């Protein structure tokens with residue numbers, strides 16, 4: 001694997017980011033109901049969409065959101081979306097993206113990053129726990145609320 005890089009999402013990378021393939025069964029986990037419900041609250045000024053490149057190829061996408069004033073803690077320094085191309089999974093791309101998000105959150109003065117995921121086979125729970133998130137509760141939609149101390 002060439003060196004991984006993270007870049008802001010641009011008009012030039014949006015279609016590659018949107019067409020990343022998933023493994024069978026992963027689609028159901030891509031957008032937790034908690035976030036779908038909160039979408040209206042997303043402050044565009046705080047959104048942090050990034051692509052991960054391996055060499056020239058876009059192999060992953062992460063969308064973070066920062067909102068110091070969000071009433072729900074899980075929307076303050078949150079990972080709204082992360083996905084890695086099926087053929088690039090299991091090689092550290094997801095971990096790299098989470099570390100970049102954690103660095104950004106630290107720079108912005110946050111001491112905790114959060115992510116929400118649904119339980120189930122093929123879901124991302126083991127990944128989030130491997131990279132340091134701990135389940136600290138459930139959202140009103142019954143999904144896992146994970147927190148990473150920064």
Ligand SMILES: CC(C)(COP(=O)(O)OP(=O)(O)OC[C@H]1O[C@@H](n2cnc3c(N)ncnc32)[C@H](O)[C@@H]1OP(=O)(O)O)[C@@H](O)C(=O)NCCC(=O)NCCS
Pocket residue numbers: 022026029030031032081082083084085088089090091092093094095096116117118122123124126127128130131
């Ligand atoms: C979840 C996802 C982003 C992980 O990306 P990835 O690049 O494959 O993950 P990495 O290779 O960086 O793995 C990091 C660690 O997590 C572990 N891990 C990753 N996926 C795992 C799985 N399905 N089961 C168990 N462990 C897993 C790896 O073993 C690795 O652990 P280690 O570093 O201690 O060896 C990717 O599988 C994906 O795109 N899934 C579909 C979309 C999705 O569910 N997104 C989350 C929405 S909330």
